[in-house]
Amino acid sequence: MTGIxxxxxxxxxxxxVSDLLELKAALGGDTITPAVEDLIDTATAAERFGMSSDTVRWLCESKGFGEKRGGRWMVSLSALQAYKREKRE
Structure with a gap:
């Protein structure tokens, strides 16, 4: 394996995966709905995307980036990736 x-x-x-889902939606006119595999817990998302867990939870609640399961927020990877891309542009 390489140095990654x-x-x-x-x-x-x-x-x-997020880019492929967006491409599929663009080609088929479908809306993107998070697949089960697209959802991760807020702590993992915060670590991967370099933001606080509170910010990730806020994005879930106010921007619709996730859903609650068993009282815990699960956040969409593709939604967070799109959000980070938009912030860079």
Missing amino acids: DSAELSALIDRV
Whole structure:
């Protein structure tokens, strides 16, 4: 394996999956709905995206980036990736 650590590799895979979902939606006119595999817990999302857990929860609640399961927020990777992309532009 190359010099990429597992967190970087995981983030890269998440980004590619998100981009593919967006492409599929654009080609088919479908709206993007988070698949079960697209949802991760807020602590993991905060670590991967370099933001606080409170910010991730706020995005879930106020921007619709996630859903509650068993009283805990699960956040959409593709929504967070799109959010980070928009902030960079």
